[in-house]
Amino acid sequence: MTSETAQKANTPSSDQIRRAPKVLLHDHLDGGLRPGTIVELARASGYTQLPETDPAKLGVWFHEAADSGSLERYLETFSHTVGVMQSRESLVRVARECAEDLAEDGVVYAEVRYAPEQHLEGGLSLEEVVEAVNEGFREGERIARENGHRIRVGALLTAMRHAARALEIAELANRYRDLGVVGFDIAGAEAGHPPTRHLDAFEYLKRENNHFTIHAGEAFGLPSIWQALQWCGADRLGHGVRIIDDIQVHADGSVKLGRLASYVRDKRIPLELCPSSNLQTGAADSYAAHPIGLLRRLHFRATVNTDNRLMSHTSMSREFEHLVDAFGYTLDDMQWFSVNAMKSSFIPFDERLAMINDVIKPGYAELKSEWLFRQTTSTSDSATEEG
Ligand SMILES: O=c1[nH]cnc2c1ncn2[C@H]1C[C@H](O)[C@@H](CO)O1
């Protein structure tokens, strides 16, 4: 076998990308509903604001409306998903379907986030919201297992950065720690809402030895990343893609990292990169131009994520397909991203290690060996390979 053929064997097919064990750290529960579910929940709850009632058209509407080039406009579309997630039943269902859909897509470990404060309009308490979502995730994991898939889902509780409930939500995350919630996040429009406004929440979580990520460096640049890390102490960066602004690439190909970019790389700060979402909100012009290519080459702790599967019309497999097309990534690259993500998760170290050694690496080894057992379809194929 020529090295070229071996190389080819390592380029994943769509089917292999789907079957490859993937790890997802940045996915919004209210950004991943099935369009059909939105229509049904709207009907059942009397929500009349949907722009379309045909599921296929509604799916297209979300994608197009979110494709605006601005984070603020992207976020407006969430009023409809949040609008139909105001009862216990709807939250259980959405969480169950989320776990099922991720498992079907080959995700073995996911941290899925949502903002409990946005689901109180139907009279639920914050605790009831968390318990409903946890119940849905457990049901989804069980159904996935029955269908031959293995997935573990942990919840991240998000506080909205324009609101003033961050400390309360951080306390909630702490109360449900080891009970399905693995950490905390802040999200929402970045400009004008610096993470330092919520220092009390982050300081509380640090005192409690808890974990948190912060949406930073998505619509706003380096100051937001700097604050998230050096003032707030974030364990990970939600997006963090604008760290690229602190990296100079010279004409001769040499690269110079500024102090903040060096810090992020040296400290192995995980970047929860979401390529399709970034294209929609204007942080990159194309997959090929997305900073993930450079960040991977420079060995940042880069991870691949979906952000909002509905609004970005994506899945983990689709994200990887785009990256394979744009950068020629192989199964080894996919494994590298998946191991990076697993290392960066908020579950205990021994569990992360077991996921890496007993699930992720064996999964990729199996996929990488498939070419050995592939049957040739014609004699001319084997003749070429012998040459
Ligand atoms: O990419 C994002 N940046 C900032 N905020 C976001 C993003 N995607 C979703 N959100 C917001 C809208 C949701 O209602 C909220 C909680 O999941 O988080």
Ligand SMILES: [Zn+2]
């Ligand atoms: Zn996000």
